[in-house]
Amino acid sequence: MKESLLNKFESGNARVGVIGLGYVGLPLAVEMAQKGFEVYGIDVSTEKMDILSKGKSYVMDISDEQVEAIIGKNFFPGDDFSVLSKLDAVSICVPTPLAKTKEPDVSYINAVVEKLVQYMTEGTLVVLESTTYPGTTDELIKAVIEEQTSFRAGEDFFLCFSPERVDPGNQQFNTKNTPKVLGGATKPCLELGVALYSSFLENIVPVSSTSVAEMVKLLENTFRSVNIGLVNELTMMCDRMGINAWEVIDAAATKPFGYMPFYPGPGIGGHCIPLDPAYLSWKAKMFNFYNRFIELASDVNGNMPRYALNQAADILNDNEKSIKGSKIFILGMAYKKNIDDLRESPALEIYRLLEDKGAHVYYHDPFVSSFKNGDEVVYSVELNDQNLDDADLVVIATDHTTVDYDYVISRSKLIYDTRNVTKNYKDSKGKVTLLGGQQNFDLPTNVEENSSVNPK
Numbered sequence: 001m002k003e004s005l006l007n008k009f010e011s012g013n014a015r016v017g018v019i020g021l022g023y024v025g026l027p028l029a030v031e032m033a034q035k036g037f038e039v040y041g042i043d044v045s046t047e048k049m050d051i052l053s054k055g056k057s058y059v060m061d062i063s064d065e066q067v068e069a070i071i072g073k074n075f076f077p078g079d080d081f082s083v084l085s086k087l088d089a090v091s092i093c094v095p096t097p098l099a100k101t102k103e104p105d106v107s108y109i110n111a112v113v114e115k116l117v118q119y120m121t122e123g124t125l126v127v128l129e130s131t132t133y134p135g136t137t138d139e140l141i142k143a144v145i146e147e148q149t150s151f152r153a154g155e156d157f158f159l160c161f162s163p164e165r166v167d168p169g170n171q172q173f174n175t176k177n178t179p180k181v182l183g184g185a186t187k188p189c190l191e192l193g194v195a196l197y198s199s200f201l202e203n204i205v206p207v208s209s210t211s212v213a214e215m216v217k218l219l220e221n222t223f224r225s226v227n228i229g230l231v232n233e234l235t236m237m238c239d240r241m242g243i244n245a246w247e248v249i250d251a252a253a254t255k256p257f258g259y260m261p262f263y264p265g266p267g268i269g270g271h272c273i274p275l276d277p278a279y280l281s282w283k284a285k286m287f288n289f290y291n292r293f294i295e296l297a298s299d300v301n302g303n304m305p306r307y308a309l310n311q312a313a314d315i316l317n318d319n320e321k322s323i324k325g326s327k328i329f330i331l332g333m334a335y336k337k338n339i340d341d342l343r344e345s346p347a348l349e350i351y352r353l354l355e356d357k358g359a360h361v362y363y364h365d366p367f368v369s370s371f372k373n374g375d376e377v378v379y380s381v382e383l384n385d386q387n388l389d390d391a392d393l394v395v396i397a398t399d400h401t402t403v404d405y406d407y408v409i410s411r412s413k414l415i416y417d418t419r420n421v422t423k424n425y426k427d428s429k430g431k432v433t434l435l436g437g438q439q440n441f442d443l444p445t446n447v448e449e450n451s452s453v454n455p456k
């Protein structure tokens, strides 16, 4: 069985599936189809399946042309789980959010496992890609399949965990060229996982267990969360001390070893950094282990939107205004620049906090045309004279590179810049307030020319 699967994977003649065709699953399915596999996508969102069937994409990193080239030829998306019975391999890319209580919500994985038990046939390779706590593949997939079927992992079916590292919007690293960590439940599982993934991805990093692979992903994202927490704390300290945190970070980044820069902001967002560390600390508590770094970083990062709210209030106060009744124009609603992802975006929280305090809030985002605020749909407004003139305060919450910041600066009355996009603006009138300290005087020209500090 193993040999036959190996042959199919290496020759590109396998039938493979991807469950959950979102930011992670769709690019994976496209890579597999481009390799020549017959790919079946399964997703509960009929809306998304309709878009794909028309040869269109809803994920920014995948173009309509890429979908058009494979749809109906060797890529078959749909919502029918019974196709599982004819697959040689299936990758699971469903969401792993947090419940309101901040505990892992693994219900999406459980729902998929239920379907696997129902439809999977002998000899299938199952690869979990969703980010989750160490032990999930073993406890929620292996144990359940072995309990509810006669299949044994490594003998009758094969099981791996391979964390997805995709960074939406990253022009340099994508699904294909980002090294892929992969751990198997048994040696044959790992061998098959590596055979499949190395047939269409550039670099596989095998590890000795599914738990190691699960922990790798959580280490990576905890590392980011903790370091962002550190610079956010440094930033608040710099605010108090009147030191420009951004300049400090850029200058520190010239050290060629032992330092890598992280940047502050009005909070963290996306489906990964705010959530994944909580998966780890939740699991660790079962071992009576308390992750103080994780909790502290989450506390500092989670409070940044409120810190931004307070700074916005101070700016208005200094100009004899209150938040209540002021018109506040938020620039950028996505959680980071040049993407359309709103999940956990700090700009959303700032929007709601300002609204709760009685401000009239409106926003512009070139990538996000609308969002749901409770029952109400809020639409992006134009970035034009009228909307800038109306604003008592413009809050730059996301630094999309397509926005004309010179125009924003010249037209606005007051600006609160949480992303340092105004770094080259000479602010003689106190128009701009920067998160992370004040803008200092310019370096003399001859010094600037010799500067080795790279701009962000």
Ligand SMILES: NC(=O)c1ccc[n+]([C@@H]2O[C@H](COP(=O)([O-])OP(=O)(O)OC[C@H]3O[C@@H](n4cnc5c(N)ncnc54)[C@H](O)[C@@H]3O)[C@@H](O)[C@H]2O)c1
Binding pocket: 019, 020, 021, 022, 023, 024, 025, 042, 043, 044, 045, 048, 093, 094, 095, 096, 108, 111, 112, 129, 130, 131, 132, 164, 165, 166, 167, 168, 271, 272
């Ligand atoms: N977005 C990222 O940048 C990123 C990066 C690395 C890892 N991850 C991880 O990958 C996983 C998926 O994240 P995503 O960003 O692709 O999420 P997503 O919300 O974009 O996509 C998930 C898809 O799964 C579908 N789905 C939900 N329940 C399903 C079910 N029972 N059966 C079939 N389909 C179902 C949804 O309709 C959706 O299309 C998560 O665990 C996430 O933490 C995400």
